[in-house]
Amino acid sequence: MNPCTQLALLSASSLRMLPHIALYLLHKKDIDPDLKQYGEGKGGVVTFVKVCTRQRVFRNLFYYRLGEYKSVFIKWLLPPERSLHIWCPSIGEGCHFEHNYSTYLNAESIGNNFYCLQLVTLGNDKHGRRPTVGNNVKIFTGATVFGGINIGDNATIGAGAVVNRDVPAGCTVAGNPARIVKRDGEAVDEPL
Numbered sequence: 001m002n003p004c005t006q007l008a009l010l011s012a013s014s015l016r017m018l019p020h021i022a023l024y025l026l027h028k029k030d031i032d033p034d035l036k037q038y039g040e041g042k043g044g045v046v047t048f049v050k051v052c053t054r055q056r057v058f059r060n061l062f063y064y065r066l067g068e069y070k071s072v073f074i075k076w077l078l079p080p081e082r083s084l085h086i087w088c089p090s091i092g093e094g095c096h097f098e099h100n101y102s103t104y105l106n107a108e109s110i111g112n113n114f115y116c117l118q119l120v121t122l123g124n125d126k127h128g129r130r131p132t133v134g135n136n137v138k139i140f141t142g143a144t145v146f147g148g149i150n151i152g153d154n155a156t157i158g159a160g161a162v163v164n165r166d167v168p169a170g171c172t173v174a175g176n177p178a179r180i181v182k183r184d185g186e187a188v189d190e191p192l
Helices: 005-028 026-038 045-054 054-064
Strands: 084-088 103-105 121-122 144-145 171-174 180-183 184-192
Touching: 005 026, 005 054, 026 045, 026 054, 045 054, 045 103, 054 084
Parallel strands: 084 103, 103 121, 121 144
Antiparallel strands: 171 180, 180 184
16 A cells, blocks of 8 residues: 555544554553564554554454453444454453454463464353463364363464364364374374
8 A cells, every 4th residue: 555545544543543542552561462463563553553443353352451341432433343252351462363253252261472263262161161272372263162171382273173172282183073183393193
């Protein structure tokens, strides 16, 4: 996009973003690690405006970081993705949502550097237990993870996988039911 056009669009967007910018500046240290994951810069107001206007799913994360009561007054100015639902007491820094429509994140906790694509469900089992997700976890399109299980650090959940058992750290799982297809970079075929 032409830099002059981009500046004009960003300036127009900034008017409705003034309350967002003010809240961003108040919570900069909590928001910047997430902003860096979106590849638009290292943080700062210009990066925030770019990502917030272009990435509807980032707004969900921004409003989550602010908390329900602070964000309720500004959501109408810049609506979040309506089908991305976050019911998680704690999400670590450096989170990145990509194309997250029809996604439900209902976990006990999610660690740092979480990467998640669309159509993912993290949810509870029939006993109400929810998964705990470690650091540096990637979950790809259409995966379903449920129950009181642990997803270890540096794990990858493949597209369409159905996971209802613990995933060891450093493993990649795929399939329905999910199986370990990679452990510490080596191809394997093991049950969970």
